[in-house]
Amino acid sequence: MRYIIIGAGAVGGTIGGRLFESGREVVLVARGAHLAALRADGLRLSTPEGARRLAVPAVAGPEELELTAEDVLVLAVKTQHSQDLLRIWAARPVAGGGTAGERLPLVCAQNGVENERLALRAFRTVYGMCVWLPSSHLEPGRVSAAGSPNSGVLHLGRYPSGADGLATRIAADLADSHFAAPVRPDVMAWKYAKLLSNLGNALEAVAGPVTGEPRSAVWKRVQEEGRAVLAAAGIPYPDAEEQRAARAGLVEPVALEGEERGGGSSWQSLARGTGDIEADHLNGEVVLLGRLHGVPTPVNEALQRLANAFARTGRPAGSLPDAELAALLDL
Structure with a gap:
């Protein structure tokens, strides 16, 4: 082949x-x-x-x-x-x-x-x-x-x-x-499980590593919204423990000599200045399912808009201030 x-x-x-x-x-x-x-x-x-x-x-x-x-x-x-x-x-x-x-x-x-x-x-x-x-x-x-x-x-x-x-x-x-x-x-089913983890891509892209507050709180909210819409839609997926077991001992990121690890795929889109980003099909998928099944998804919707604005205007990756990010929790 x-x-x-x-x-x-x-x-x-x-x-x-x-x-x-x-x-x-x-x-x-x-x-x-x-x-x-x-x-x-x-x-x-x-x-x-x-x-x-x-x-x-x-x-x-x-x-x-x-x-x-x-x-x-x-x-x-x-x-x-x-x-x-x-x-x-x-x-x-x-x-x-x-x-x-x-x-x-x-x-x-x-x-x-x-x-x-x-x-x-x-x-x-x-x-x-x-x-x-x-x-x-x-x-x-x-x-x-x-x-x-x-x-x-x-x-x-x-x-x-x-x-x-x-x-x-x-x-x-x-x-x-x-x-x-x-x-x-x-x-x-495995791709829907991966979708839940990819909801953090836009967060990392606009605000930096998903550690500390308010990033951790926003990350928790986007996942809660994601799980709620998959439940409402009746979409099955392996839970976190099953996913960890499926990958155990198979792949772990290690430091590469002479290279500094950056962010994930959405962060890389902003870092390269591609002018577009995948948020419409990650966070936006949760927003779509939420609208179809009557489940509110305000934090995913806000991150979708922010990520697209960053890509469209060339705003640097990870540059969203914590105060502006924290405001998402009030939605």
Whole structure:
């Protein structure tokens, strides 16, 4: 199989780089300065084993590839970029007839729970992937993955549910590439559980590390709202203890030599000045479910607005004063 990683940032770059190192055929899809750096110098991947350059092929889009029936597409972009890319890739012809949407499997290696729904409109065969992967991408051409002894835990299953032989084959390749990759027929339950932890992404992005007051109090409130809407919607998910047990001993972040660990994916979006952020599909998912099921979600709604304003105006990551953050608790 050839893995085409659509979005070679922190998650996609780590997955693609690790698969490439284990001898799998990989193509990275990137844009702008990141693509230029990948083409000029390869992927600079840093892990606890050290830093190295990997000569992974990189392209700008499907027009630079001849797709075949042996390709697996891995979507690893933020949710706000999914729909346009799904439309473009689904329409591409595959050697021997048909289009990518008709013939190729697509794996959503993304946070949130909306990507799989979007993908299934364009692709017949969709897999969800719940990603636990401590990684960062702050410079063109460079990705850091701080997980040990594995780079990450990647739960994989068919969408909307189930497992099959291809999921098992992909999981085996991942397991041979420094990942724990359990096949989960109920993968979306795990993604909803991850959604609850991702509600802190916007908080960290606008106010800094989620420690001390008032950050801890806000973090408690956003999780309470998240659990309340999932209960109202009747959506099951593994509890915190089951999640800890599933990851125990498999992946822990460690310090990388010469690198200072920054924040998570939303913090990185602000730090890179991308102009957008994923809050509409993390905190915004809780807001949506709350409106559908009559559950108030004022703190998640406020964080969603704040994160979008930070991204839109270029306000620095972590710069929200504590007094302004504390005001959210009065909502």
